[in-house]
Amino acid sequence: MSSEHDWRSTVSSLDRYENIQKIKTAIETSDPAHTSAHKEAFSKENEAYKNSSSIEEYNAICSAPSSDQQQTPASPPFHQGIGEQENQDDASSPGITIGPYHDCHHVAGGVTAEVYRAQARALKVITETRDIAPHDPFREAKILATLSQTSHVVPLLETFRDQEQRFVLVFPYMPLTLESLLARRDPVTRAQTRRIFGGLFSALKHLHTQGIIHRDVKPSAVLLESPDGPAYLSDFGTAWHPELSVVTEPSDGKILDIGTGPYRAPEVLFGDKSYGPPRRHSRAVHEDGNQLGLILSIFQTMGSPTRESWPEAAHFRTPPFEMYRAFDVREWPEILPDVEPPFRDLVAALVKYNSSRATASDVSFAYPT
Template identity: 45%
Template sequence: MADVTDWKSGLSATVRFENVENIQKGIEAAGEPSKAKAQKAAFAAETEAYKDSHSLEAYKAVCLALSSTASQTSPTSLPITPAPEASSQPSTTIGPYHPCHLIATSPVSSVYHYPHSNTPLAVKLITTSSPTPPHNPAREAAILKSLTHPNIIPLISTLHDSDAHLILTFPYYPLTLATALTLPSPPKLLPLLYDLFAGLAHLHSKNIIHRDIKPSNLLLTPTRLVIADFGTAWHPKLSTDEPPNQKCLDVGTGAYRAPETLFGDRKYGTELDMWGAGCVVAECLREPHTPLFESRGAHEDGNQLGLILSIFKTLGTPDSSSWPSAAKLPTPPFEMYATFPPIPWRSVIPPTSNAEFAGKWDQLREIVWWLVMFEPGYRMEPEAAMEMLEMAGVKVGGR
């Protein structure tokens, strides 16, 4: 298969600069008085789109989304993805779908964009016949078939190709929260966080744990946020290879991993997702929008220790009062690490420069505080987070 970056070599500097100009206009229309600051933000946003997009269609869609979202006067309206155009990227055939363009790969699957004029699809091809836990594509499909909720990605179909590889198809949404956070005014997206907790509330009511909540797994449609990628999700009946007291510890991604998995707690529950959600909310509030904690790449030496130290240096080293259940863990954290004091929350999440949300920042910080508690049982439930967002005036109107 041809390299997925081939489309970039045919993208002229003129086209890229036109996209920068369009994004800049949107930023200025949103109220940025400084042309220099607007241009700087536009260049950064376009560069991120260019770097992260895996096809020309995705790049164009994200650039349009960036230019449109920046100028939205409504905090809850996102641009509709444009109809896909013919791609300059080499294509392939996945089952009955042609042309398909590769947009992402993982150890167990490859995801393609099928640019059908009426219903663009994300086509997920399972590339291994023996996935290792916690990956389980068949379980992912079964879980999604059991779920119907506006804030959870719908599974459109399942089928097999000629080599008996499983194929899952989903609606194609090119804009993720991770990309949207490159916008100069992402607080306009804060109301969509209500959707994150609405989706988690539905999952947790069925005792399903997503186990990989992070910005890149949160997709933005024209009107809402949806939770995607259930490849490592845990289900109380379908996860027969992971009993409730012997769940896999290698779950979550980098800076969004919950501390209980880092210290060997195989009995973790839905609270695991709330930690990840707290990290997501914090990243949305921080300016610039960097992760709350630092983590090296998954395959780098010391990545887990580095994340533990980052968590402790930010929140303070836990003790028996802040994490009482840790005393029963296989590797309790007490007396094993230097004692770090917590960083004040006004330093962790500084005051915002956005006047629209300035008066709500203390309430939003408090949500994060409740979500990133060391003790899982102390963490806020999704419904409580939704209520606090409503109290702060941050909610998608009419839903």
């Protein structure tokens, strides 16, 4: 049995995320009318992680039926972004003091940090520093310092140690994320799309020219000042930097077990540890069944790759040939029949197996900021 001392080091951030989703599904299955399943799931997983004496006990709690969920204290849902849905924080309740900031209200919590709002500021308070690699808040601060003049990257205003000696990063507070904007289900106009993605591509273009890989681009990491933008890229806690990261992660030996499940590039699913700035990340395909599900979804959508269509993959740790069922290649008008041709062509240029995939620099002209 794993000891209390070492078992947490075997649980990755993605494992924890997947356990939260498992608990959430169990809650929603037992009570379809439940309105705070994510809050309770996060709370139960967090308590299990903190209090379990072994990985077996932790997994048993995360897999237990949800009949006792109502006794679990609720915690706010976690989004990686500094911005949250409007009125997420309860400004009517007494706030707390964090360092020099008073009247701070909790808006989100996660595996390594809690986010508070102090009027026009968002405070990211680092609550967990043990065994959180590749999460590194200190590297995050250093990377953001190098990007201080970069438009469309959320600016880091300051850092400090609070009264409990916790490391705190301070950002402008943003009321929305792209995720919360899409959750409204209001139509997103062409003008909104151009402005939001123009900001995102502008930020990525600058990062990639510096050799920086964000590694967790997703809707909740895109912060918005308003529904019309402007947009800012946030969450650099797992970013790779060619100078600051190279000692622990050489350029040809980058970590694969990183980031958020659905936002993974196929080359990393097959163990390409040399992935570069235009690409994203994943964990190796053999590590769990969820990777096979994602691979199947990609192959069903785009068709299976071949040695001719994806020659680089022949050198990956797990080449995507022969061992998988073959699916026919589909054309993009069939995949996205209701999308306007210019936008569909842009998606087609970005979603490819091989190295001809468009970069942020290639497509930034289509979304001027």
